[in-house]
Amino acid sequence: MQNTLHARLARARPAARRVALVALGGLLLSAAGASGASGAVLKPEQVQKRYRSVLAELANSGITPALERLGALEAEMVGDTPSQNRIVGFWKLKLGVIREILEEQPIDVLVPIIMLHHEAYGYYMEKGNGILAGHARTMATELADVYADKARSPQANVVAGWVLTSFGAQLQRWRALKGSTEFYHRAVKWDPSNRLALLNIAVNLEKVGQYARAIEYLEQLLKLSPEDPAARLRLATCRLRTLDSHPGDSQEIPRRKALDALADLAHSDEADWVRSVAYQEWARDLLRSGRTSETEKLLREALGALPADRQLKILLVSLLERSRRRSEANALLDEIKARLPAGVSARQIYDTFPHAGLEEARDNLLAAMTERMTLLAAGTSDAPVELGS
Amino acid sequence: MRALWGALALAACAMPVAAAEDPAIFLDYPLGLEFVSGPVKIEAGVIGDDPVRIVEFQVDGKPVVRFDRPPYRVIVDVGWENVEHEFTAILRTRGGLEVSSSVRTPRLRMDDELKVELMQLYVTASEGERRRLDLEREDFRIVDDGHEQKIVTFERGEVPVTAVLLLDCSLSMKGDRLEAALAGARVFLDEMAELDRASVMLFSDNLQGSTVFSEQAADLEPALSEVIAAGGTSINDHLFLTLQDLERQQGRRAIVLFSDGADVHSVLGMEHVLEKAQRSSSLIYWIYLAEGAGADEVPSYSSSWRDVERNKEEFKLLRRTIRESGGRIQVVQRPEDLAAAFKTIIDELRGQYVLGYYPSHRRNDGGWRNVKVRVREGGVDLRTRNGYTDW
Structure with a gap:
């Protein structure tokens, strides 16, 4: 925690902080001027004044106009060739403003500010500004940590957990699995009941072949939601793959557990893709054991339940072909080739990052943010309404 | 083939004069009496006064080859499934007439099933960057599972x-x-x-x-x-x-x-x-x-x-x-x-060679058989499959 925003805020004393901020800001801006970069030469006080007006805009007019104003200020501050030094200096100036607000308002005032910076991430990504997007992410996540740590309330934990989960999901989309997992871990630290974060930690671990560790998180998740079909399915497939790499008699019990779960899911009324994958993995396990006739029986049962599923048909074609039943295999092949194009396969859905509920949670949080706007309005009431750039 | 063709031609000639003038096509091979699989020779003969524009062979309703002059002969791989096949020869004359002849070969009774499969190897020969298409059958050697094989079919170049x-x-x-x-x-x-x-x-x-x-x-x-x-x-x-x-x-x-x-x-x-x-x-x-x-x-x-x-x-x-x-x-x-x-x-x-042989030591046991193809001439690189599953 030493290098986090929280630590910096906690360490800063009002009088010393002002001196430090002016000094840091001065250093930052003189560095910008000296390098001849195109960032505007604004005094630290001016920067803080304008940031305060961004927050006032957020409190009074909502997130969209505030984002535009924040975007204009930050772009002006960092210039066309943003450097890490400038961003760090800017960051510190903004923290100074936030700290001043916090001196007079309850900690919940952070919620709209966190959401502003959360939304700024998407705003900057859309504009192709990766550096400011990364800055927005750092602001949002570190403020979320501060909020949960200081507020010590279940609601604060949920908010922090959600913000961190949201960024975990963003990084997953960029295939940055390590960074994504770190955010999910931070989310779970504040909110151990954050199911989405638990599931996605397991997904990330599964993707890098750490099945045993994925199992730990899935079991944790299933304690919270024993019937969660995605978690049960992943637990079963991870268990089977763990057994693949450690064959032996001692594995019979976990194998049985995995197969029982797959059978249960296959016969359930869960989504088609869940049932399809359950049947597929069950059948593949039977095939590996050389139980051909049982596998065929199972696949025919599966196709009775899911007649349009192409991957189940491919498994059966493969089995029939190896059994030298070419005519039957070819008839099934013709079925696969009929009625194209096919949709998304069950295995592709399984491989997609499970982010269901994330957008809904965002909408809820944006709505909940409104309740805290009055705090922010009070905290920024001395900010000028209009500021030229 | 000649005897059969001759008999059919004589039969045709024995018909009334008007029939002899009409174009006709006769399938010499296959005979339609026996099960066929793998590469099958299809051969036809044509009679009639109207000059041939095109002769087309079809297998199971699908065109496989067209000729504008004799000999009307080709080897076609019909696959290894135990199924009936229909062979059709179609003659189109310059005068605009079209006649055809078909035979249907039966499927094999399961208790008669035999394994006499022709193995075909598709071989690309090159020397440095240059493709070689001037090699003859005698230039190649095939060793299957350690046994030298007799090359029974040989084609090169424009093989469909x-x-x-x-x-x-x-x-x-x-x-x-x-x-x-x-x-x-x-x-x-x-x-x-x-x-x-x-x-x-x-x-x-x-x-x-x-x-x-x-x-x-x-x-x-x-x-x-x-x-x-x-x-x-x-x-x-x-x-x-x-x-x-x-x-x-x-x-x-x-x-x-x-x-x-x-x-x-x-x-x-x-x-x-x-x-x-x-x-x-x-x-x-x-x-x-x-x-x-x-x-x-x-x-x-x-x-x-x-x-x-x-x-x-x-x-x-x-x-x-x-x-x-x-x-x-x-x-x-x-x-x-x-x-x-x-x-x-x-x-x-x-620009490939197609070499066909009947493996002399098939066991149909699902085992792997290494195949090596060599060419007499030094400096020629060959690329082909390196074996097959014998099942």
Whole structure:
């Protein structure tokens, strides 16, 4: 925690902080001027004044106009060739403003500010500004940590957990699995009941072949939601793959557990893709054991339940072909080739990052943010309404 | 054959005068009395005063060859399934008349099933960068499972081919890559010779499009329009299905796979595809779009189904499958080079030898048989499959 925003805020004393901020800001801006970069030469006080007006805009007019104003200020501050030094200096100036607000308002005032910076991430990504997007992410996540740590309330934990989960999901989309997992871990630290974060930690671990560790998180998740079909399915497939790499008699019990779960899911009324994958993995396990006739029986049962599923048909074609039943295999092949194009396969859905509920949670949080706007309005009431750039 | 043809001709001559003037076509082979499988000789004779414009042979309703002059004779691989086949010879005269003759061969009773399969090897010979198409039957030696084999059929050059263009249209192919690949596929289709046949299969994590087999590029090219890159990638599944599909086709068979090779969603492992390829005789060519990667580099990627190490194993197995089929990997670094890659492959298919032999020591035990093909002349490199599963 030493290098986090929280630590910096906690360490800063009002009088010393002002001196430090002016000094840091001065250093930052003189560095910008000296390098001849195109960032505007604004005094630290001016920067803080304008940031305060961004927050006032957020409190009074909502997130969209505030984002535009924040975007204009930050772009002006960092210039066309943003450097890490400038961003760090800017960051510190903004923290100074936030700290001043916090001196007079309850900690919940952070919620709209966190959401502003959360939304700024998407705003900057859309504009192709990766550096400011990364800055927005750092602001949002570190403020979320501060909020949960200081507020010590279940609601604060949920908010922090959600913000961190949201960024975990963003990084997953960029295939940055390590960074994504770190955010999910931070989310779970504040909110151990954050199911989405638990599931996605397991997904990330599964993707890098750490099945045993994925199992730990899935079991944790299933304690919270024993019937969660995605978690049960992943637990079963991870268990089977763990057994693949450690064959032996001692594995019979976990194998049985995995197969029982797959059978249960296959016969359930869960989504088609869940049932399809359950049947597929069950059948593949039977095939590996050389139980051909049982596998065929199972696949025919599966196709009775899911007649349009192409991957189940491919498994059966493969089995029939190896059994030298070419005519039957070819008839099934013709079925696969009929009625194209096919949709998304069950295995592709399984491989997609499970982010269901994330957008809904965002909408809820944006709505909940409104309740805290009055705090922010009070905290920024001395900010000028209009500021030229 | 001569005797049979003579008898039929005499019979025809014994008819009234008007009948002798009419054109007629007679199938000499096959006779229609026995089960046939594998390569089958089809031969026909023609009588009549009206000059021949074209003679076409069809097997099971599908055209396999056309002639504008005698001899009307060809060897066609009808596959190994125990099924009936219908052989038809059609004569079209310059005077605009059309006559035909058909025979139907029976399926084998199951208790009579025999294993007397002709093994065919498709061989590419080259010397340095130059392709060699001047070798004779006597120049080749085939050793199957350590036993020297007698070459019973020998063809070279313009041997018709039946090809499947198996095109990856997953999301990773979006933009220039897919567009260039589709353009390349069109080049391949446009370069097809008269008796060549092809089909197009488009896949992502699921099969997205498929055509029938056709000799006409115009029948196939619409499938290459308005293709959208989307979804995951299942190379193994679709390579397996294509190998299976091609077994139903006659003659020399080839698959031209276009992909970046990153299978992430297949339900079948590549080991299943390798086994299938070892049981089949199709050549597999892979146009590997390896932008930024070295030809021998094994890319790193993972999915929920396989981690990086497992995917690397799959990738290596894919390369092995291609090599063992007798095909090869054409590495392409830039999308703009894809059209040339497709052209190179159809050119290569144009210039191969087809060597046929009956393996002298078949055991049908599912075991692997190494095959070595050698050529007398030094400095000539040969590429063909390195064996087969004897089952």
